[in-house]
Structures are given as C-alpha cells and as structure tokens.
Amino acid sequence: MTDSTLERKYTQVSTLISEVYGYPKWRQHLPPVDELVSTILSQNTNDVNRDRAFDTLKERFPTWEEVRDADPDAVIEAVRVAGLANQKGPRIQAALQYLTETQGAITLDHLAGMTIEEAKAWLTGINGIGPKTAAIILLFALNRPAFPVDTHVHRVTRRLGLIGKKTSREKAHDELEAIVPPEDFYAFHLQIIQHGREVCHARTPNCGACFLQPACDYFQDSVG
Numbered sequence: 042m043t044d045s046t047l048e049r050k051y052t053q054v055s056t057l058i059s060e061v062y063g064y065p066k067w068r069q070h071l072p073p074v075d076e077l078v079s080t081i082l083s084q085n086t087n088d089v090n091r092d093r094a095f096d097t098l099k100e101r102f103p104t105w106e107e108v109r110d111a112d113p114d115a116v117i118e119a120v121r122v123a124g125l126a127n128q129k130g131p132r133i134q135a136a137l138q139y140l141t142e143t144q145g146a147i148t149l150d151h152l153a154g155m156t157i158e159e160a161k162a163w164l165t166g167i168n169g170i171g172p173k174t175a176a177i178i179l180l181f182a183l184n185r186p187a188f189p190v191d192t193h194v195h196r197v198t199r200r201l202g203l204i205g206k207k208t209s210r211e212k213a214h215d216e217l218e219a220i221v222p223p224e225d226f227y228a229f230h231l232q233i234i235q236h237g238r239e240v241c242h243a244r245t246p247n248c249g250a251c252f253l254q255p256a257c258d259y260f261q262d263s264v265g
Contacts, residue, residue: 047203047220053256054201055225058232061252067184067227073149074105074140076182078133080174082123094123098133105147109137132169139167149178157185172214180230186223189230190214193237200241202258 071079078098083091098119102108108116117130140147152160157179164175176187190198190213198204204216221229240247246259254260 065228065231070181073182086124094120188226193234197237197241200259
C-alpha cells in the first residue's frame with residue numbers, strides 16, 4: 042500500500058475505534074525515571090506483577106539513589122515477582138548509575154530539550170532499553186511524540202493491515218509513526234491495546250463481534 046492509502050485506512054480505523062472506546066486525553070502516568078524502571082519491570086510479564094514488583098521496590102528503597110546503591114541481591118529479591126529478576130534488577134541499577142554518571146543526578150529532564158530522534162537514541166543507548174521502552178517513557182511521562190508498540194499493538198495493527206504482515210515489532214514503531222498523526226499517538230496506542238484485550242485476542246480473535254471488520258485485512262481475507 043502507498044502511504045496515502047495507509048493514511049486513509051488509519052483514518053477509517055481511528056474513526057471507528059474512537060466511536061467505541063472514546064478518545065483518551067494525555068495524562069502523565071508516572072514521573073520519567075519511575076516510568077523507566079516500571080517499563081523495565083514490565084518486560085515479559087503482566088501489569089499486575091509489574092506493579093507489585095514496582096511497589097515492593099519503592100517500599101524497600103524509598104529513593105532511586107537507594108536502589109542504585111543497594112546490594113544487587115536485595116534489588117533482585119524486591120523485583121522477583123516480575124520475573125527475570127536476575128536480569129531486571131541489575132539492569133535497573135545500571136540504568137540509574139548511567140543517569141548519575143551522565144547527568145550528575147538520577148533524572149531524565151534533559152530529554153525535554155532533545156529532538157525526538159535524539160531522545161530515542163539516547164534512551165536506547167542504555168542497556169535493556171529498546172524502542173518500545175523508550176517510546177513509553179517519552180509518550181507517557183514526557184508527552185513527546187513517540188508511538189510504543191507492544192504485543193497487542195503489533196498484533197492488531199498487523200491484522201488490520203496498518204503495518205506489513207512481516208513487519209517486526211521494532212520496525213512497526215517507524216511504520217506506525219509514519220501514518221498516525223503525532224497528536225493521536227497517545228489515544229490510538231491505548232485504543233488499540235483495549236481492542237486487543239477485549240476483541241482481537243492473540244489465539245482466537247472475536248471477528249464476529251468486531252466493529253473494525255470493514256477496515257480489517259485479516260477479516261476480509263478470512264471471508265474472501
């Protein structure tokens with residue numbers, strides 16, 4: 042498809058999905074450093090376990106400086122419920138140490154003065170921070186125009202035909218940012234996640250109840 046065709050498809054999907062799920066307005070979810078840590082914890086786990094691990098970490102270490110300087114085993118134990126604790130604990134401490142070394146404090150305030158591409162490159166230079174994590178931090182904590190692609194977004198937009206059938210999750214960030222208006226990044230990200238959870242399930246999508254049938258390549262292929 043050409044970019045103009047994809048943009049028309051996006052407009053169709055956006056109109057339909059906004060009628061059903063509404064149009065969420067941006068709000069700050071967590072402060073930037075909190076978002077960074079939370080997003081590292083979210084990798085390969087569910088939201089409940091991510092939040093439990095985050096809350097436990099904050100209870101045991103009230104400041105990020107204390108997390109940075111803590112015994113690594115204590116941090117690992119605090120985040121164990123999130124899974125992959127032996128990996129996530131050291132990554133969190135290393136990221137906090139990197140902020141200290143490069144910024145003189147545990148802060149991400151400097152990202153506000155960078156272009157979006159500079160900010161993405163800076164964040165993904167931290168071990169354990171990929172395109173999705175960087176985009177989440179920029180969009181949810183700083184209201185910068187980055188479009189995070191998680192498993193729901195990747196699956197649903199691929200079925201719809203907004204991205205290519207063979208597009209990787211990493212490449213999907215670029216393809217979606219090329220057709221979704223920046224002012225819609227926040228709303229559309231949340232709308233697609235809701236649709237993936239409620240209708241467009243991974244194993245058995247409920248196509249019969251899906252209001253996006255007219256715009257969905259997956260549905261059109263299945264009935265054609």
